[in-house]
Amino acid sequence: MPLTSPHRSALADQVINSLRAQITSGDWPVGSRIPTEPELVEQLGVARNTVREAVRALAHNGLLDIRQGSGTYVVATSELAGVMQRRFAGADLRHVAELRTTLESSGARLAALRRSDADMAQLDTLLERREAAWESGNAERFVEADVNLHLAVVAASHNEVLTTLYADLGQVLRDFLLTDVGERLRPENHMDHSRMVEAIRAGDAEAAAREAGSYTGERGCGVRPSATV
Numbered sequence: 001m002p003l004t005s006p007h008r009s010a011l012a013d014q015v016i017n018s019l020r021a022q023i024t025s026g027d028w029p030v031g032s033r034i035p036t037e038p039e040l041v042e043q044l045g046v047a048r049n050t051v052r053e054a055v056r057a058l059a060h061n062g063l064l065d066i067r068q069g070s071g072t073y074v075v076a077t078s079e080l081a082g083v084m085q086r087r088f089a090g091a092d093l094r095h096v097a098e099l100r101t102t103l104e105s106s107g108a109r110l111a112a113l114r115r116s117d118a119d120m121a122q123l124d125t126l127l128e129r130r131e132a133a134w135e136s137g138n139a140e141r142f143v144e145a146d147v148n149l150h151l152a153v154v155a156a157s158h159n160e161v162l163t164t165l166y167a168d169l170g171q172v173l174r175d176f177l178l179t180d181v182g183e184r185l186r187p188e189n190h191m192d193h194s195r196m197v198e199a200i201r202a203g204d205a206e207a208a209a210r211e212a213g214s215y216t217g218e219r220g221c222g223v224r225p226s227a228t229v
Contacts, residue, residue, distance in 0.1 A: 015044055015054035023063055023074055030171055033071040034064070062086060081168040088172050096176045101213050103166050107154030108196060108212035110162075112205040119156035123197050126152050130193065137185055143177045149193060153212065156200065191215055 019040075022028045035043065040051045055072055058064045062082015065075045076082035088096065111119070126149040133145035147170060154166045196211035 011046060012050050012053045012057070015046060015050055016057050018044065019054055019058055020063065023058075024077055028074050030074050030077060030174075033073050036071065076171055078168055081171060084168055085171045085175075089175075091172075093176060093179065096172065097180075099169075100173055100176070101215070103154065103162065103169070104150050104215075105209045105213040107150075107157045107159075107162060107166065108200060109205045109209035110157030110159055111153050112200045112203050112208040114158045115156040115200055119152070120201055122152050123149070123156065123200065127193060127197050134185060134190060139181050139183055139185055140178065142185060143174055143181055146177065146193075147174055150212075153196070153200065 019034070022034070028034055034040075034055075037048060037051055037055070040055075041048050044051065055064060055066065059066050059072070061079045062085065063074065063076050063079065065073045067073060076085055115123075126145070130142070130145040130149050133142040136142070151163075151166060151170065155163045157163065193211075193215075196208060199207035199211055
């Protein structure tokens with residue numbers, strides 16, 4: 001439905017909110033190219049200048065990246081996620097791994113105490129997808145599936161602040177894992193996450209936290225020596 005308003009600033013805010021909703025809902029996932037300016041003009045029923053103003057505002061806030069000659073791409077799911085991605089882009093990988101372990105262990109411990117039947121169904125589904133992604137041999141697909149599983153574990157803690165913080169760190173963690181995993185998935189580096197899921201199902205908070213923390217590996221980078229999660 002076209003967005004209408006007699007005031008340019010109010011209309012621009014509406015367009016910004018509309019575009020942000022496409023990002024946060026997952027309709028425009030991180031890494032995807034958003035519709036072109038003429039397409040957005042047609043979809044929203046507003047002037048080109050209003051669309052341009054909204055896109056620039058979201059780019060300034062770190063959600064979008066305007067690439068001349070290529071298009072505009074989604075780089076973060078929230079303003080905070082964009083800030084985190086820029087702030088930690090060059091961080092020590094070991095420090096990122098330690099933060100990841102801290103958040104995931106805490107999330108798993110709470111999930112074991114608070115998870116619902118719906119949470120467990122989601123974890124079972126995402127665990128299967130993670131295994132299927134591993135079998136595919138596609139490193140990017142596997143990293144995405146692994147991050148989604150861990151995010152679901154943290155979400156099962158039903159701690160909104162912890163879940164939001166972990167989600168906002170999502171792209172930082174993806175970039176870290178892609179670097180750590182490398183281009184090839186080696187069978188000897190596979191790490192089973194089923195014990196973590198079963199500990200959460202059993203309500204064993206300490207076992208769940210221990211399993212989530214054990215994925216740091218000998219290098220402290222969230223993987224076994226030489227490759228994966």
